[in-house]
Amino acid sequence: MPSAVTLSQITKSYGSFTAVDRFSLEVERGTVFGLLGPNGAGKTTLIKILTTLMRPSSGDATVEGFSVLSAGKEVRRRIGVVPQENNLDRYLTARENLILHGRLHGMKPAEYNPRIDELLEMTGLAGRQHDFPDTFSGGMQRRLVVARALVHEPRVLFLDEPTTGLDPQSRRALWEHIRRLRHTMTVFLTTHYMDEADALCDRIMIMDHGESLADGSAAQLKDAFSRAHTYEVDFRGDASGFREILEELPFVRSVEQEGATFRLTLSGEDALKPLIDSPVGRQIRKICLLEPSLEDVFIALTGEKVRE
Structure with missing residues (x-):
């Protein structure tokens, strides 16, 4: 299976502090990959590099074969991003937030309108599509952020701690949406919830201090420590x-x-x-x-x- 995401000897330093140290990784297409680590482990740094928000100090990374250093525009065409914080436009309705995203990706109304209808139904927001995000619960806002990231049908979806702060019911609902994406695209997930990684991820890597400590399925990792x-x-x-x-x-x-x-x-x-x-x-x-x-x-x- 070809790799959807590849990191080759990635290093990111801030002066004398090294956040990521010669980190390498390959993620197969169509899998749900989980990156776990404590605060300061380097997870967010890697996400920022892979989504072209930050350049590494050395090394290179590719997403769907395109380098984040030399083909950033092509990378951005192929990825969807759900950041840690909700960054919806509060002055646009739910549907208008999705329309804006589609237009930013060069989609025409005939392309994005049916897609938006599908996503609103999938996330259970069709009945609230003309309401403003400020009137939504935290779980509804997170579902809208996920829907927005999927409007342009990305090949790789990056989820950076997508369920932080959600109540158990909202977390489970979001899990169901992520499960539906399995095998249709590659999902790159960071989370602090071990049960979330156990339930969703085909493969898990645990990192700390910018380095990989363990890699495998949840069952393999648990078996190694049995x-x-x-x-x-x-x-x-x-x-x-x-x-x-x-x-x-x-x-x-x-x-x-x-x-x-x-x-x-x-x-x-x-x-x-x-x-x-x-x-x-x-x-x-x-x-x-x-x-x-x-x-x-x-x-x-x-x-x-x-x-x-």
């Missing part, structure tokens, strides 16, 4: 004093407790029998292997420290 051997253990009756005993066992790496339920990280699968044979083994009621979540993988790679 070697942690973390188990949830329920004990019968009073479990007071069990924590101290468990922490003394040489094959127990860490202990977390909530009432009579413990979360234990063991040295390996071969530690299960010694656990059962330990002084607290007879009080064990249930043992469950805990599969790591995408958030567990993210924290393991990027750390628990809060970023500014």
Whole structure:
């Protein structure tokens, strides 16, 4: 499958600070690609480079085969962008916002009007198309921003944290719209919501400090970290004093407790029998292997420290 997006040794520096360091990536056409990372990881810098809003310090990137350095106009013809902030024109109605976008892309009324009708129906905004965006909820505004980005039928859609600040219902509604785009275009998504990436993305890359840390499907990333051997253990009756005993066992790496339920990280699968044979083994009621979540993988790679 040909690549829709390619980054080749991209570096972006601001004086002595390097936001992105020799970053390379290829994204296949027709996939939903998720780029995850904490604040300051370099995600927005890469989005700005790929959408021709910023030039890299070195390296090059292509979108649908066109260089962001030498063919920026061709790149912009082929992309749609949903930025972090809603940037709708508040003095135009919902439909007029979409018409303006179509005209800016050189579309004629015979082209953009049927397309706009289709998008308004898809996003559930047909009944509000003659209202102003200021009268819309946050979720409705985000759906209108997505519709606007799709008017000219882009080959690649960039979504920069598209559901930030939305309530759960609005997030799920927007997810459904993104799912409908699967395989008809390439979607390049950045998000802080691990469940969003898990639900939507065919492929996920986790980055930090301008570098890639892990790359694969959600299942592959979680499987790679399943070697942690973390188990949830329920004990019968009073479990007071069990924590101290468990922490003394040489094959127990860490202990977390909530009432009579413990979360234990063991040295390996071969530690299960010694656990059962330990002084607290007879009080064990249930043992469950805990599969790591995408958030567990993210924290393991990027750390628990809060970023500014």
